[in-house]
Amino acid sequence: MCADQVSVVVPAHNAEPYLSEALVSILKQTHVPDEIIVVNDGSSDNTAGIADSFDEVRLLDMPHAGAAAARNVGVSHASSRYLSFLDADDLWAPEKIERQLEQLHQKPDMQGTFTLLTQFVSPELPDSEKSRYRLVEEPVPALVSGSLLIERETFLNIGLFDETLLAGEFIEWMLRARQFGFKFSIINEPLMFRRIHGKNTVLKNQDSVGKDYLAIVRKNLKNKTSDK
């Protein structure tokens, strides 16, 4: 296994409009990943066809089970030393992987690294829809899966994403990581771009989403109490 090999896992559910652009942003990395795994999460559109049109992409199909399950499937097939994720509608800056590898080499006491992110309204949207959004213009720390670079073994030590959660699965994973004492750095550069569009995943059961958040916060409070 080469020292700086990177696998990228891309969960994709009905991602036809944006997947190609996301994959190109991965392929344009100054440190090109060694493995790009697109997990087609039960899409009913041409997501699989688009992924398959890229020679560099390894396509995995699964019945629709959500982003957490799709990422977990991707992780289970990843073989590189380092692991990264990118949602199918988001983008990376070309230097993202290279800068993060440098960071991890410079700070060996850090188990993973994040970047800043900036948001953008998808350019194809009509002006009437663009005007609906008032985005935060300043780059913000991106404590989200799409900006993480981590050693695969470290990720697996923390554990897979909780597939029972409809929302907040990355928050729950980060809390586990913090509980175990893992440390993460944040590169102070906007190297990830989150696309805002009118077709972001709509979760139909808002009550369940709220319950997931509350369960995660309650677990965090319990951990903080037991740590004292």
Added chain:
Amino acid sequence: MIFQVNAPRVVHETLDGETIIIDTENGFYYTAHGHASAIWRALSEGHSPELIRSAYQREGKQLPQPVLDDFVRQLGDANLIIPAGQLLSQSTWKAPADGADQLKTLEFECHEDMQGLIELDPIHEIDASQGWPFQTDETS
């Protein structure tokens, strides 16, 4: 005046006397215990501060007006509750009988340790009717 929880931005639950309130927009979460928890539940069910204070008096307890006003103000300043447009509850409310007879403070704590995680979680992308992350006034 009566209030309602600022949903769907704010989610909350009470278990074993501990209330957790999450502001999903800014990532802060809050905890309330004891009487603060009970009063939060009463407010969230549409009981007015006046009714709540009267309920405490019926139990022989003193809930000073400034203490209750300050608690309600904190909840409002944090955007956890908003004025309700109509009466939500006509049921009576019974104040907890336990604890001190004189309520000097209402324990209510803000936590920031998950702020960066909750604020950017993709949950904020889910309400297609509202837009994300913020909708301008022109279309609201």
